[in-house]
Amino acid sequence: MAKHLKGATAVETHSAILDLIRxxxxxxxxxxxDRSGLTGASISRIVKQLLTEGLIAEVGFGDRTGGKRRTLLQLNARSRHAVGVSLDFASITYLVTDLSGEVIARLDADGIGHEPPGEVITRIAAELAGLVESAGVDRSTLMGIGMAVAGRQDSAHHVLRSNPQADDWELFDIEETLSSATDLAVVVENDSTCAAIGEFWVGRIPASADFATVYMATGFGLGLVTNGDIYxxxxxxxxxxxHMVLDVHGPPCWCGSQGCLEMLAAPARIVERALEQPGLADELGLQGEPGTIRQDAERVARAAAADHEQALPVIEESAFYLSRALVSVTNLLDLDQIILAGPGFGAAGEIYLRRIWQDLERLSFVRAVHPTKVGLSKSSDISAALGAASLVLHSRLTPHQTSSRMALAAR
Incomplete structure (x- = not known):
């Protein structure tokens, strides 16, 4: 940590010490x-300020080691709150979290469907207000709203672009519209980015650790955290x-390429392959409609997790393609750790985990140098919404690590 703090401004140092406590x-x-390289006097001054701001609290004393017992510090979790929203075609998930990222209220509501964006934002504002009130959270402690969305981002205009399930949202400014409707600061990020920052914040991962989070919902995304911030x-x-190409002669993808991972392993492909199995659709109650892909894929995954002889090969095929993609990603980025997150891993995550671990152990270019750890998120079903709330906390409380998307910090 001393290396990171050397030459930092007072604000950056303040931010870094708070993150070290987190x-x-x-x-x-x-x-x-000891961990920061700062003097005791500097630490005392910063800690005093953080205590005054209510961001941390003294929580007792350490073990006696011959001298005066050390006073212990930790985040004052209930001093601040954040809202996280995962915006999806099929459902919208709302969370209210405290400063540590602990969920204190949750609401699952109808998704955006084909409803006009303006009407959805009005509904979101009302549902958020009701959730915050029912949770008994003082509105003055809310630091903002994080919104997790799918599709390409246009960071210059803060809009959602090129999501094939949400054409009406093209060029719609979610940040400004929702901020006006709620009178709260809003930041919009890709769902995989949110999932990664959520793992960093809630999992208490230190800023010195670099890792990637693979997020699977309707498709796949990867969030990369390095030096305590999303790249x-x-x-x-x-x-x-x-949209990593795994088969140059494979099926065409909506992005314009062919043989993308999404076309070979995402939930839509899982359902397509399941429907090809005789009698499986009737047995599992698969509907095979565009609006039921996530539910159908989950049913296949649950059956595979129970070793269903027809469903298991379908999920194993998906895991095979994802695993090979991650071998390439690991070879490119020299990853130390990968976390699997998102609702797509909820039922059959262990199948994906096992295949990815086996292939990395066998095929990773750096396997003889170091292992690449692979694990499942502890909050897969809400990882995007939880990450969106964590993004608010991250951007407001540790600005020394936030390279961009600073709308919240500026308010």
Whole structure:
């Protein structure tokens, strides 16, 4: 940490110490000085300010080691709150979290469907207000709203672009419209980006750790965290792993290419392959409609997890293609850790986990140098919404790590 803090401004140092307390869980002033490279006097001054702001709290004393017992510090979780929203065709998930990322209220509502964007935003504002009120959260403690969406992003205009299930949202300014409707700061990010920052914040992952999160819902996305911040690229579109070409002669993709991972392994392909199996659709109650892809794919996944002889090969095929994509990604980025997140991994995550781990152990270019750890998110079904709320906390409380998308920090 000392290397990161060297030459930092007072604001950046303040931010970095708060983040160190977050990732430590419980820590003393002496430990903060040791881990940061700052003097005891500097740590005392920063801690005093954080206590005054109510962002941290003293929570007892450490074990006696011969001298004065050390006072322990941790985040004052209920001093601030954030709202996270996962915007999807089939459903909208709302969360209210505290400063630590703990969920204190949740609401699952109808998705955007084919409803006009303006009407959806009006509904979202009303549903959010009701959720916050029912949770008993003081509105003055709300730091903002994070919105997780699918599709390519245009970071210059803060809009959703090129999501084949949401044509009406093309060029619609979600941030400004929802902010006006709620009188709260709003930030919009790709759902895989949100999932990654959620794992970082809620999982207490230190800023020194680099990792990737693979998010599967309707398609695939990859969020990359390095040095405590999301790597976004020039337009916030890093991580479109779903459009990695695995078969140059494969089926055409809506993006214009052929043989993309999404066309070979995403929920729509899972359902397509399941419908080809004699009698499986009737047995599992698959509807095979565009609006039921997620539900149908989940039914196939649940059956595969129970070793259904027809469903299991379908999920294993999806896991095979994802695994091979991640071998290439790992070879390119030299990843130390991969986390699987999102509702697509909810029922059959262990099947994907097992195949990815086996292939990385066997095929990764750096396998003889270091292993690449693979794990399942502990909050797959809500990882995008939880990450969206975490994004609010991340951008407001640790601006030293936030390279872009600073609408919240500016308010």
């Amino acid at each position: 990732s430590s869980g419980v820590v003393s002033r002496i430990e903060l000085a 976004r690229g020039s337009s916030s579109n890093v991580g479109e792993i779903g």
